[in-house]
Amino acid sequence: MHTTKHSSTLPAHRYTLVVDLDRCTGCGACGTACAVENNIPPANEKATERTGTVWMRVLEAPASSAAGGPTTFVPIPCQQCDNPPCVDVCPQRAIEYDPRTGIVGQIPVRCLGCRYCMVACPYHTRSFNWWSPEWPAGMESTLNPDVSVRTRGVVEKCNFCVQRLQAARAKASAAGQKEIDPADYVPACVEACPSRALYFGDAADEKSEVAVLSKDGESFRLLAALGTGPKVFYRSSDPVVRERLSRTGVTRG
Amino acid sequence: MKLPAPVSFAVGLVPALAAGWLLFPRLLYRTEAQPLAFNHKAHAEGGMACTDCHAVAENGRFAGLPSTESCAGCHAEKGESKTINALVASYVEPGREVPWLVHARQPDNVYFPHAPHVTTGKLACTRCHGPEGESTTPRAYQVNRLSGYSRDLWGPSMTRAGRKEWQGMKMSDCIHCHRAGGRESACLDCHK
Numbered sequence: 360m361h362t363t364k365h366s367s368t369l370p371a372h373r374y375t376l377v378v379d380l381d382r383c384t385g386c387g388a389c390g391t392a393c394a395v396e397n398n399i400p401p402a403n404e405k406a407t408e409r410t411g412t413v414w415m416r417v418l419e420a421p422a423s424s425a426a427g428g429p430t431t432f433v434p435i436p437c438q439q440c441d442n443p444p445c446v447d448v449c450p451q452r453a454i455e456y457d458p459r460t461g462i463v464g465q466i467p468v469r470c471l472g473c474r475y476c477m478v479a480c481p482y483h484t485r486s487f488n489w490w491s492p493e494w495p496a497g498m499e500s501t502l503n504p505d506v507s508v509r510t511r512g513v514v515e516k517c518n519f520c521v522q523r524l525q526a527a528r529a530k531a532s533a534a535g536q537k538e539i540d541p542a543d544y545v546p547a548c549v550e551a552c553p554s555r556a557l558y559f560g561d562a563a564d565e566k567s568e569v570a571v572l573s574k575d576g577e578s579f580r581l582l583a584a585l586g587t588g589p590k591v592f593y594r595s596s597d598p599v600v601r602e603r604l605s606r607t608g609v610t611r612g
Numbered sequence: 613m614k615l616p617a618p619v620s621f622a623v624g625l626v627p628a629l630a631a632g633w634l635l636f637p638r639l640l641y642r643t644e645a646q647p648l649a650f651n652h653k654a655h656a657e658g659g660m661a662c663t664d665c666h667a668v669a670e671n672g673r674f675a676g677l678p679s680t681e682s683c684a685g686c687h688a689e690k691g692e693s694k695t696i697n698a699l700v701a702s703y704v705e706p707g708r709e710v711p712w713l714v715h716a717r718q719p720d721n722v723y724f725p726h727a728p729h730v731t732t733g734k735l736a737c738t739r740c741h742g743p744e745g746e747s748t749t750p751r752a753y754q755v756n757r758l759s760g761y762s763r764d765l766w767g768p769s770m771t772r773a774g775r776k777e778w779q780g781m782k783m784s785d786c787i788h789c790h791r792a793g794g795r796e797s798a799c800l801d802c803h804k
Contacts (some may be wrong), residue, residue: 457798464800468721507721507804521800522723527727529672532732 372399374519375562375569376433377578379593380604382556383417385432390415392551393436396520398506400492412486413519414547420604431600434557436548437484437517437552438581439463441588445476445485448562453514462519470513476601478512481582485516501588519564520546541567562590579605637770646750647702647710649695656745659697662737672727680709714751715764716741716781723804742778 401565437469443463446454450496453469455475458611477485490529491511494502502508502532509515527543530600541560549557560569569592572578578594579601615623616770636734654706665672665678684704692695718724729735754763767780769774 427680455799457800459798462798463801464798466799466803469804505723505804518800523803525723525725525801526671526673528669529727532725532727533668533670533672533673535731 367553371431371459371563374524374544375435375461375590375592376439376519376546376572377388377558377572377592377594378571379432379556379558380431380593380600382430382554383434383552383596384556385417385419385430386553388551388553388556389434389548390417390452392547393517396503396506396547397517398434398502398508400508403490403493405512406489407585408504410487410489412488412515414486414515416484423425428482429606431595433604434548435467435482435484435581436591437519438482438587438589438591439517439519441590442586444479444481448475450475450478460524462521462524463516464521465516466508467509467513467515472514474514481585481587483522485514487514488512494578515536520544523547577601581605613739629666633770636728640757641754642757643754644711644713646753651695651749652745652747658703662745666737668730672731674724674726674727675711677714682706683710695799713749713755713762715753715762717762718765718781719759721762721803723802738778740778740781742776753789755766 384424390413394413394475397414399412399414399487415434415550417434418433418435420433429534439462441456443454443456446456446463450473451469451471453466453471455464455466457464472487477483477487488509488511491506503522505526520555523546524539524544529537531537531539532542545559549559558569558572560567562573563572572594573592575594576597578592580592583605584587591603595604615689619690667675668676680703682797683699687696687699688704690700699710702708706713730737754761755761764779765781767775767782769775770777786802787796
C-alpha cells in the first residue's frame with residue numbers, strides 16, 4: 360500500500376471542511392465534541408498548551424484592522440492536505456493518504472513516536488501523547504467503542520472522524536447501496552457547532568455545498584503558498600481577514 | 613570426547629526448536645471453557661439458519677450473539693436436557709446474558725463490519741468461520757496469555773502449514789482475500 364502524491368490526480372471523493380470565520384464565535388464546542396467522539400483523555404495536570412492532546416484547536420487572530428474590529432477565531436483541525444508533508448517524512452508509514460477519499464489517516468499503533476511529522480506539519484495540528492491516557496473512575500464507560508484509545512508515546516491527530524465514514528459504509532452495504540448517504544457521514548465538530556460555522560461534504564460533487572463555498576472568492580486556505588493542498592477551507596467576507604490569514608497563517612492564541 | 617561440529621550444533625538446535633514449536637505454544641495459550649455446552653448441529657438440523665441467531669443489524673453491524681431473551685423464545689422451561697436446564701437456571705430465570713467466549717473477536721483497533729462482506733460480498737458464513745454450524749459441542753476457547761486474543765486469530769497450527777481458508781483471521785489473511793479480489797484498501801478502512 361503505497362502512499363503517493365496526488366496533486367495531479369485528485370481522489371474520487373474529496374471530503375472537505377469549510378469554516379466560516381464570520382460565524383465562528385470561538386466557543387470551543389467543536390473541540391469538546393471532537394474530544395468526546397475520539398476518546399481524547401482529559402489533560403494531564405502537567406500538560407501545557409504545547410504538550411496537551413488537542414485535535415481541534417481554536418486560535419485567536421488579532422483584530423482585523425488597525426482601527427480595531429472584531430477578533431477572529433480560527434478552528435484548526437488537521438488540514439487534510441492533498442500533498443501532506445507528514446506522510447513524506449514518516450519512517451513507519453504510520454500516516455496514509457487515502458486516494459479514494461483524500462483523508463490523511465493516522466495509524467497510531469504503527470507510530471514509533473519520533474515526532475518528525477509534528478515538525479513537518481506547518482499547521483501544528485498534531486499531538487504527541489506524553490502521558491498514558493487516564494479517565495476519572497467511571498468515565499471509561501463513556502468511551503466511544505468505534506475509536507481505539509491511543510497509548511503513551513505515539514502521535515495522533517484528526518482523521519475527519521473516519522469511524523463515522525466506516526459506519527456509513529457499513530450501513531450502505533446493509534441497505535444494498537454502493538455509495539453512502541452523505542447525511543450519515545458528518546464529523547463530530549460539524550455536528551456540534553452551534554453557530555453553524557462548519558460545513559462538511561464531498562467536494563468531488565460539484566453541486567455540494569462545500570464545493571460551491573470553497574470555490575467562491577471568499578474562501579482561502581492556510582499557508583496556501585506551501586503547496587500542501589489542504590482540504591480545510593476558511594472563508595470570511597472581510598478582505599483584511601482573508602489577506603492576513605492566508606498569507607501569514609495564525610499566531611498561537 | 614569432542615563431537616563433530618554439525619552434531620553439537622544439532623544437539624543444541626533440536627531441543628531449541630522443539631521447545632519453540634511444541635512447548636511454547638502450550639505455554640502461550642490458556643484454555644477456557646464456554647459457559648454452556650451449546651450444540652450448533654442440533655439447531656441447524658432443526659432448520660435454523662446462521663442468521664436466525666447471528667444477524668446483521670440494520671445499520672450494517674453484526675448483531676452478534678443472540679440475547680438470552682431470544683434463547684428463551686424456545687427454551688423458557690427446564691426439562692429437555694442438562695444444558696437447557698443450565699441455560700434456564702443460570703441465565704433465563706435471572707435474566708442474565710450468557711458470557712460466551714467469542715473465538716472470532718478481533719483486537720480493539722480493528723473495525724470489521726459484516727454487511728460489506730455478507731450482504732454486498734455475498735460471502736458464506738463458513739468462508740471465515742468454518743464449519744462451526746456442524747459442531748455438537750463448543751470448541752475449547754484458547755486465549756493468548758500475552759495478547760489476550762483468541763487463538764483463532766492465528767489459527768490452530770503454529771506453523772500455519774496446511775491451513776484451511778477459514779483457519780486464522782490475521783491481518784494478512786484479510787489482505788490476502790482483499791488483494792486477490794482487487795479490493796485493496798486504506799488502513800483506516802478496517803482500523804480504528
